[in-house]
Amino acid sequence: MSQDQQVLNGDFRQRLTIDTQDLPWSPSPGGHVQRKRLHLVGRAEAGQVTSLVRYEPGARFPRHDHPEGEEILVLEGVFSDDRGHWPAGTYLLNPEGYSHAPYSEDGCTLFVKLRQYPGNDREKIALETADQPWRGSVRKGVAWKKLYAQEPYADSARLERWEEPASLGTLTFPAGAEILVLAGAFTDDYGTYRRWSWLRIPAGGTLAPTGGEYCELYVKEGGFAYLREAA
Numbered sequence: 001m002s003q004d005q006q007v008l009n010g011d012f013r014q015r016l017t018i019d020t021q022d023l024p025w026s027p028s029p030g031g032h033v034q035r036k037r038l039h040l041v042g043r044a045e046a047g048q049v050t051s052l053v054r055y056e057p058g059a060r061f062p063r064h065d066h067p068e069g070e071e072i073l074v075l076e077g078v079f080s081d082d083r084g085h086w087p088a089g090t091y092l093l094n095p096e097g098y099s100h101a102p103y104s105e106d107g108c109t110l111f112v113k114l115r116q117y118p119g120n121d122r123e124k125i126a127l128e129t130a131d132q133p134w135r136g137s138v139r140k141g142v143a144w145k146k147l148y149a150q151e152p153y154a155d156s157a158r159l160e161r162w163e164e165p166a167s168l169g170t171l172t173f174p175a176g177a178e179i180l181v182l183a184g185a186f187t188d189d190y191g192t193y194r195r196w197s198w199l200r201i202p203a204g205g206t207l208a209p210t211g212g213e214y215c216e217l218y219v220k221e222g223g224f225a226y227l228r229e230a231a
Contacts, residue, residue: 006047008040009200010230012176016200017191020052032059038198041228048115048228050178052196055079055104063101068226069117070094071148071157073218075182075196077108089130091147091157095122111180111218116155116226123150134161141167147218154222161216162186165209175222176203184215 009016018038025034029045032055039050048068055061055077072079072092079086081100086092088108094100097120125148134143141163149156154175162168165186178200185194186209193199193212201207203224 004043006040006042006044007230008037010039010041010228012200012224012227012229013202015190015202015205016198017193018198019194020196020198021194023052025054028053030059030061032056033061039200041230042115046115050113050116050198051111053110053112055102055108055110057107058103058105059107060103061101063099065097065099066094066114067096068115069096069119069122070098070115071113071117073111073147073180075109075111077104077106079104079108079110083126086126087128087130089128091125091127091129093117093123093125093148095124096120098124113223116223118226119153122153123148129159139168154225155220156222157218157220159216160219161214162209162212163214165212165215168209170206170208172204172206173201173221174204176205176224177201177207178218178220178223179207180218182216182218184213186212186215 020036023036028035034054036052041048074086074088074090076088081102129145132145137144143161145159147157181193181195181197188208188210
């Protein structure tokens with residue numbers, strides 16, 4: 001890897017958990033926009049990256065393109081761009097070739113994944129999940145909402161709601177998974193995961209909740225297929 005390349009949490013064979021509430025905010029090139037980086041492989045401002053991003057009230061980001069796409073889940077506040085105003089709970093997938101000049105009048109917090117969605121025929125999605133009904137699952141006490149799935153791409157994303165985490169047994173992720181706790185908390189043998197905790201489960205890995213409370217989660221599976229692992 002060349003000298004201008006950076007790596008943060010680039011080994012996808014390892015189980016990783018981060019309590020993002022314990023991380024400090026760092027400045028970004030956009031004025032009054034801060035971030036907490038969870039994963040980066042590549043150049044500092046042009047690599048594959050997963051972050052929490054916070055817009056201060058009135059913050060604006062210059063117009064920019066999104067090579068290999070962008071995924072956004074609005075966690076707090078209202079995020080705005082050329083297509084509209086997106087409240088908390090909105091899921092956005094901007095495929096290759098999309099450009100925008102985002103901003104937030106009153107401030108917002110986002111979960112953002114960049115350069116992880118190759119393919120110029122991916123669907124452009126703007127979904128206000130609060131308006132979508134929860135669907136029943138084959139697992140008792142679990143409901144879900146589809147965010148993204150599209151043939152022939154390997155990745156998919158959804159929201160899940162767990163009524164009693166300890167009742168779920170062992171969950172298996174053949175293609176690996178990323179999980180962000182959106183509300184509530186759960187525990188397993190390794191720790192407790194509260195709001196905005198981020199977990200990365202390697203391919204073939206498992207998760208076995210042992211306790212906790214009602215919680216809501218963002219779950220992404222199959223995304224490792226499009227990630228560049230650190231050399």
